[in-house]
Amino acid sequence: MPELPEVETVRRGLSRLLEGLVIIAVSSDNPKSFPNAPADVEQFMIGAQVVAVKRRAKVLMIELSTKYSLIIHLKMTGQMVYRADNERFGAGHPNDSLIGELPDRSTRVIFDLSDGARLFFNDQRKFGWVRLVPTAEIPMIDFFQKVGPEPLGNDFTWEIMRERLQRRKNTNIKAALLDQSVIAGVGNIYADESLWGAKIHPKRLVKTVTDQEIKALYKALRDVLELSISKGGSTDQHYVDAEGKRGKYLTFANVFRREGQPCPRCGTIIEKLRVAGRGTHICPKEQVEQS
DNA sequence: CACTTGACCTGTCCGC
DNA sequence: TGCGGACAGGTCAAGT
Numbered sequence: 055m056p057e058l059p060e061v062e063t064v065r066r067g068l069s070r071l072l073e074g075l076v077i078i079a080v081s082s083d084n085p086k087s088f089p090n091a092p093a094d095v096e097q098f099m100i101g102a103q104v105v106a107v108k109r110r111a112k113v114l115m116i117e118l119s120t121k122y123s124l125i126i127h128l129k130m131t132g133q134m135v136y137r138a139d140n141e142r143f144g145a146g147h148p149n150d151s152l153i154g155e156l157p158d159r160s161t162r163v164i165f166d167l168s169d170g171a172r173l174f175f176n177d178q179r180k181f182g183w184v185r186l187v188p189t190a191e192i193p194m195i196d197f198f199q200k201v202g203p204e205p206l207g208n209d210f211t212w213e214i215m216r217e218r219l220q221r222r223k224n225t226n227i228k229a230a231l232l233d234q235s236v237i238a239g240v241g242n243i244y245a246d247e248s249l250w251g252a253k254i255h256p257k258r259l260v261k262t263v264t265d266q267e268i269k270a271l272y273k274a275l276r277d278v279l280e281l282s283i284s285k286g287g288s289t290d291q292h293y294v295d296a297e298g299k300r301g302k303y304l305t306f307a308n309v310f311r312r313e314g315q316p317c318p319r320c321g322t323i324i325e326k327l328r329v330a331g332r333g334t335h336i337c338p339k340e341q342v343e344q345s
Numbered sequence: 346c347a348c349t350t351g352a353c354c355t356g357t358c359c360g361c
Numbered sequence: 362t363g364c365g366g367a368c369a370g371g372t373c374a375a376g377t
Contacts, residue, residue, distance in 0.1 A: 057370065112371075129371050131355080160355085179354045181371065197372090225348060234372080242370055290370060291357090331350070333368075
């Protein structure tokens with residue numbers, strides 16, 4: 055599910071809701087979702103105060119006063135939902151929420167908080183996880199060693215994007231965009247949306263993409279990520295923010311999940327194909343395969 | 346090494 | 362209605 059805009063939206067919500075609170079208790083029914091040694095949990099998590107909530111790529115980091123952090127990957131269907139203790143953690147905003155009373159059958163981890171609220175890690179497909187690690191060790195984790203730059207960072211230029219993409223010059227541009235070691239945080243939605251914005255066919259080999267096209271892709275990617283964050287991200291099936299509310303970006307999407315509908319720029323019917331093993335959406339008139 | 350394909354899970358939808 | 366297969370916002374490990 056969640057790509058950079060969705061994870062950033064969750065981060066902002068958790069930052070506002072959790073900072074200053076103490077974790078009173080935690081429970082989990084699935085070791086893969088919460089694979090931490092009970093002794094570490096007891097010593098470094100229970101009784102710890104939340105100091106900050108950060109994000110790198112699609113990973114959330116909840117920093118604790120014990121110098122440990124909870125790092126969280128939502129993968130395809132993960133949710134982090136805060137619920138105040140009114141009426142047994144029932145849905146607070148039924149009109150905006152995708153989910154009802156918690157816990158439900160996709161709840162994998164429950165955090166009890168010092169304000170009487172609970173934080174629920176829900177994850178239908180069990181791909182996601184919550185791990186407790188020493189904060190100082192996070193930079194040494196393999197993923198963080200390899201992950202590429204943040205595309206919305208102030209120091210991220212189109213030349214840097216070109217240089218990063220060249221690491222995968224013999225593959226197609228969509229696979230390169232999805233590669234987290236090239237650029238952090240891009241997933242299937244924003245790969246398709248940014249390639250449409252720059253009028254580049256997703257199967258084009260990186261080495262055939264011109265500087266002009268990379269400049270256009272750079273701008274399209276940053277614009278669409280910022281627009282999506284401003285709309286609270288994209289909700290297709292599962293994604294919700296820290297209060298359980300849907301994101302509103304998909305009503306602004308130009309091609310993603312819009313096969314059969316007209317291209318907003320030229321009216322040609324949008325097509326769906328498969329690239330890099332993923333469902334892929336293009337305007338077949340403006341995004342041509344031969345370079 | 347660079348690159349592609351399956352596997353990890355659960356649920357839903359679509360065609361027969 | 363039932364059943365099988367494809368597919369779903371992500372990443373790894375294992376193939377070639």
